[in-house]
Amino acid sequence: MGPPGAGKGTQAEFIAAHLAVPKISTGDIFRANVSQGTPLGVEAKRYMDAGNLVPDEVTINMVRDRLAEPDAGDGFLLDGFPRTVPQASALDKLLADLGTALDLVMELVVDDDEVIRRLSGRRTCRGCGKIWHVEFDPTSKENICDRCGSELFQRDDDKAETIANRLVEYADKTAPLVDFYGAQGKLVGIDATGPVEDVTVRAIDALR
Numbered sequence: 001m002g003p004p005g006a007g008k009g010t011q012a013e014f015i016a017a018h019l020a021v022p023k024i025s026t027g028d029i030f031r032a033n034v035s036q037g038t039p040l041g042v043e044a045k046r047y048m049d050a051g052n053l054v055p056d057e058v059t060i061n062m063v064r065d066r067l068a069e070p071d072a073g074d075g076f077l078l079d080g081f082p083r084t085v086p087q088a089s090a091l092d093k094l095l096a097d098l099g100t101a102l103d104l105v106m107e108l109v110v111d112d113d114e115v116i117r118r119l120s121g122r123r124t125c126r127g128c129g130k131i132w133h134v135e136f137d138p139t140s141k142e143n144i145c146d147r148c149g150s151e152l153f154q155r156d157d158d159k160a161e162t163i164a165n166r167l168v169e170y171a172d173k174t175a176p177l178v179d180f181y182g183a184q185g186k187l188v189g190i191d192a193t194g195p196v197e198d199v200t201v202r203a204i205d206a207l208r
């Protein structure tokens, strides 16, 4: 967990590769559904465009389906889920039914000014999904992914007005999970400032 722009997607990719488990990103799944025009995507888009959270029930059902896929059987890394106390309670129950539980919750800690700098320069690859930044992690050719050669895009929700609302949503609905997982003894705070590689080292250290 961590506010929009904290580096969740960036770090999740490295940590999941390190652990050899799938990265399950609810934001990525919603965006894939939006771009394919599925009924789930049509519903989610209304909320995403405004910078609001998609309703809990819709999100929880989607995660339940995803966790039932075979590749999630030997562990997984969740990115951007849960984001509300009801989602966290539903996840605990869902995992208990599957005979498992979360091992650890990482909170990426970074201040609002840095979050705004990170979100306003974020670019994503249309082909492979790799996350770039115009200033902090630029591609060698403008708007072309160095990894796969596809075009980059700027997310619709990375506009100033929407960013402000996402930060409010985070403070209101997601920040309470710090206490929720703190009480379970599962929360570890990670300093998410500085170079991407340094944050990855801190995150992997926290897994030991």
Ligand code: ADP
Pocket: 003, 004, 005, 008, 009, 026, 027, 028, 030, 047, 048, 049, 051, 052, 053, 054, 055, 059, 079, 080, 081, 082, 083, 087, 157, 166
């Ligand atoms: P960011 O990385 O900037 O925090 P995400 O890609 O995780 O953004 O999420 C983008 C949008 O998708 C959110 O603003 C929200 O509308 C929706 N979304 C993603 N995950 C959830 C979730 N767990 N619950 C509700 N909405 C979600």
Ligand code: ADP
Pocket: 023, 024, 025, 028, 029, 032, 033, 036, 040, 065, 066
């Ligand atoms: P369906 O049940 O029709 O397969 P899903 O809701 O599972 O639909 O997935 C819809 C789309 O989201 C599919 O194109 C799928 O490839 C994509 N998708 C599923 N899981 C992920 C994920 N973890 N990250 C990104 N995209 C995903």
Ligand code: ADP
Pocket: 002, 003, 004, 005, 006, 007, 008, 009, 010, 011, 118, 119, 121, 122, 123, 131, 132, 133, 134, 136, 137, 192, 193, 194, 195, 196, 197, 199
């Ligand atoms: P989140 O998933 O939490 O919304 P992202 O991983 O998409 O965050 O990162 C947001 C933006 O910040 C991206 O453009 C990414 O390249 C950039 N970024 C991520 N980590 C760092 C870092 N440690 N220093 C500078 N920029 C970063």
